[in-house]
Amino acid sequence: MKRIICLLMVLALAVGAAPISTAANSGQDVWRFSYDDGILIEAEGSSLRFVNLPREALVYIVRGGVIVKKDTLRGTASIDLSGLSNGTYNVEIYLHSSGAQYMSYVFEDDLQVKKTTGRLTFEDDASYAGNIKIHTSKRTDEQAREYYKMPSAVIQSDSAEIIAKANELSKGVKPGIDEVRKITDWVSANVWYDMDSLKLGRLPATDAVSTLKTGRGICDNYSNLSAALLRARGYAAKIIYGYSGGIGHSWLEVFADGYVIIIDPTFNSGNIWEGGKKTQSEGVYTHRYFDADMRAFSRDHQYRDYSEAMIPAARTTSVPAIPFAGKIRLNGATTDQAMVNISGNNRSQLRMLAVMFADTNKPFDVLWDGNNNAVVINTGTRYAPGNSNAAEAAATVKNAVPTTSRLIWDGRLIYADAFNIDGSNYFGLRDICRMLDVYVEWKSRESLIVVDTLRGYINN
Secondary structure: OOOOOOOOOOOOOOOOOOOOOOOOOOOOOOEEEEEOOOOOEEEOOEEEEEEEEHHHHHHHEEEEOOOOOOOOEEEEEEEEOOOOOOOEEEEEEEEEEOOOEEEEEEEEOOEEEEEEEEEEEOOOOOOHHHHHHHHHHHHOHHHHHHOOOOOOOOOOOOOHHHHHHHHHHOOOOOOOOOOOHHHHHHHHOOOOEEHHHHHHHOOOOOOOOHHHHOOOEEEEEHHHHHHHHHHHHEEEEEEEEEEEEEEEEEEEEEOOOOOEEEEEEEHHHEEEOOOOEEEEEEEOOOOOOOOOOOHHOOOOEOOOOOOOOOOOOOOOOOEEEEEEEEEEOOOEEEEEEEEEEOOOOEEHHHHHHHHHOOOOOOOOOEEEEEEHHHHEEEEEOOOOOOHOOOOOOOOOOOOEEOOOOOOEEEEEEEEEOOOOEEEEEEEEHHHHHHHHOOOOEEEEOOOOEEEEEOOOOOOO
């Protein structure tokens, strides 16, 4: 990882409040750096299990600067730490690049594990609680998303040069996270971090158009250019300001495929400009900071809180919800499902959808976190209707208003156009199927919705 940061004024940051609650602790602690690269590290008992290592990896367990255990791992493999004394250890991972060379994926204190008698747990950074509170408290409604698609003085998404480059990069790329990755990877690979500006304390022009022309800058250049290219393609992308190592820094949050994903194109880059020339050209050095997990991201990033007062107010106007009995063929079996039609789209009560999926291979549970005004959805857990009231849809037309609750899916902030009717949240079945990666199709001639949990989602 390249700890390259921009020179900005360091401001005070107040952190606090508890993170959004999810499922109960199962005794296993799981750590991931990015949802994109698929690497997982599981702590259970006295073992660390490494999952989905993309190539050979050197793993060092370090305490007090001394390597106390090391191993070479591939794919999915474990390291037994039962012989080590209780205490806190750094876990370092180096992935094979070529020949005898390995590049750092995790090093120093990026990942720390605490060993107590018979148990391993990962250590959270002090900034994690504040980061997740800020991240999940911000707006995800339609008006907010439209605001973050607009051009600005430094994010010139309406510039001809920006539009042309964005269209060029997106040619033949699947819309959604794949397209977002292609665009931000290009920025990480084609912008050089300007160490000369950092040393002189003289900030370069940080707007997107200037960055596209010069190909170098500081973190704001990476962030503004990425946001401009993404907005030019219709994505809501906002700049987040905070700190890394106590120094001012910026990165992105992007709305794509139902998720609010965290991206730091500066930290993903291995390019350095120094002494008036390119001194390091490693392009996309890592994907650790693409679709990053907040827990890991908080090890070297700290959010600064911000106001959204400038965004037009969210819609609160009620719309009619017209009840009807929809037919759904779930894995070959056809059943009636109480639904409502809101503005031409069919929606179901979230808990009723949880009941519907409970006996499939794609179950999910629904919890209410009143402290954080959040609907919490945990996949892989069978919903028990006895936990709450999953009322039937109303037999008469009701008023529906856009939900103001935050939506948390497996610990991640998501967005969807959900509505509230008499205290219950109603979601589009297609939105739920997309998040579950489940096939769904509307057969208009039969007035039938086909759902197949053994097939993946297709945007048809």
